[in-house]
Amino acid sequence: MTALGIDVGGTYTKWVTLEGEAVSGSGAVPTPPGPDETVELAASLAAHAGSIGIGLPGHVDRDTGTALFVPNPPGDWDGYPVGERLGALTGVPVSVVNDARAFARAELALGAARGLADVLFAVLGTGVGGAVALRGAVLVGPRDNLGEIGHVTVSPWGPVCCCGNRGCVETFAAGPGIVRAFGPGTAKATAAEVAEAARAGDERAAQAFEQAGWALGVALGDAAAFFGVGSVVVGGGVSGALDLMRSTLNNELARRRPLIGDVTVLPAVLGPMAGAIGAALYGRRSG
Ligand SMILES: [Zn+2]
Incomplete structure (x- = not known):
């Protein structure tokens, strides 16, 4: 099953697809002007995805997939229901997480801290x-x-x-x-x-x-x-x-x-x- 991961940054948004532990695809684009456009971008990458994880540079409610305090990317993110919108567009389960915690998870599972x-x-x-x-x-x-x-x-x-x-x-x-x-x-x-x-x-x-x-x-x-x-x-x-x-x-x-x-x-x-x-x-x- 293909797992899509998206890392929304203040300037660039990066994405990968994972098959098992192997990266099967990746890319980076300038971060769109707001959360609506970012969710649309994420949905456009999700054609073959069985799951989606999206990392945001700020604080999030993981249970509801809502952005709570995300000051750096363009647009007004705070209170935005990222998981709900992206799930509705794709029909795929979505996890919304903090970007540094995502970095740590990757380095712990597959990188320097393995x-x-x-x-x-x-x-x-x-x-x-x-x-x-x-x-x-x-x-x-x-x-x-x-x-x-x-x-x-x-x-x-x-x-x-x-x-x-x-x-x-x-x-x-x-x-x-x-x-x-x-x-x-x-x-x-x-x-x-x-x-x-x-x-x-x-x-x-x-x-x-x-x-x-x-x-x-x-x-x-x-x-x-x-x-x-x-x-x-x-x-x-x-x-x-x-x-x-x-x-x-x-x-x-x-x-x-x-x-x-x-x-x-x-x-x-x-x-x-x-x-x-x-x-x-x-x-x-x-x-
Ligand atoms: Zn400070």
């Missing part, structure tokens, strides 16, 4: 998503909101975050935070360009990534202490520059070794389709 039971996950992109797996299961929470490591406070007087707080990990370790740390008035528009500058020897660019690694290390150290977990998987577009964050990230974790022990940080292995693969796995489970 075979591990207790793992923390961080997804570095336009924001910072997170998840926690204990005893081989990704924890979910009542609004699919458990594991938001991106909104751990690392600097109470730091930059304002989209969540209403100040100095969240996300304000330092997501793409826009890295670009901001590199400096205003520069021509660098993306974290990838800042990474390129850092590799070419630019000291300020290197410091932006060192700061990102520090912020991530502080939060992962807290999470490791809180959950007693010794493995971390880091993915997302910005994680291509994980090597530039490694020393400050490892320093923060090493400093706390007496309490948290050795914490191993593993790069994700499934690439940009991990969220869509995880959504497909969740869809199949409910279907």
